Amino acid sequence: MDISRCRQELKGLLAKQEKEVDAILGIRGLIKGGIYKTKTKCGKKGCKCAKGELHPIWVLYRSENGKTETRSIKEEDVYEYGRYTGDYQKYRQARAELVKPHRKQLMLVDLIEEGLRKEKRGIEQKLFVKGR
Ligand SMILES: [Zn+2]
Numbered sequence: 001m002d003i004s005r006c007r008q009e010l011k012g013l014l015a016k017q018e019k020e021v022d023a024i025l026g027i028r029g030l031i032k033g034g035i036y037k038t039k040t041k042c043g044k045k046g047c048k049c050a051k052g053e054l055h056p057i058w059v060l061y062r063s064e065n066g067k068t069e070t071r072s073i074k075e076e077d078v079y080e081y082g083r084y085t086g087d088y089q090k091y092r093q094a095r096a097e098l099v100k101p102h103r104k105q106l107m108l109v110d111l112i113e114e115g116l117r118k119e120k121r122g123i124e125q126k127l128f129v130k131g132r
Pocket residue numbers: 041042043044047048049050055
């Protein structure tokens with residue numbers, strides 16, 4: 001790969017990383033968990049749920065130190081909490097993407113260094129390698 005392609009690719013990787021950093025900085029609140037809908041009994045005597053017609057409820061869960069906590073949430077809060085749990089996924093995704101290109105960046109930086117050092121008209125070649 002020639003130097004200019006390495007430079008272009010390095011810049012491309014940095015631009016992608018900047019996008020991931022922007023995604024991380026744009027997140028203002030998150031919940032490490034999720035939301036699901038289930039059905040439950042309320043426990044009141046004579047309620048329809050006692051005969052098997054269960055009440056639908058929304059459950060928010062979060063994980064902390066390997067433990068999962070749950071609580072029921074109101075229908076009108078599903079969207080808001082769903083955004084927080086979704087933002088947690090986005091956050092982790094952006095974090096993973098941020099780590100990935102480091103190896104490739106270093107490889108490109110090393111290729112550029114090697115290319116600069118071995119360029120026929122490069123300063124090292126001019127000073128140290130005669131007859132080229
Ligand atoms: Zn009930």
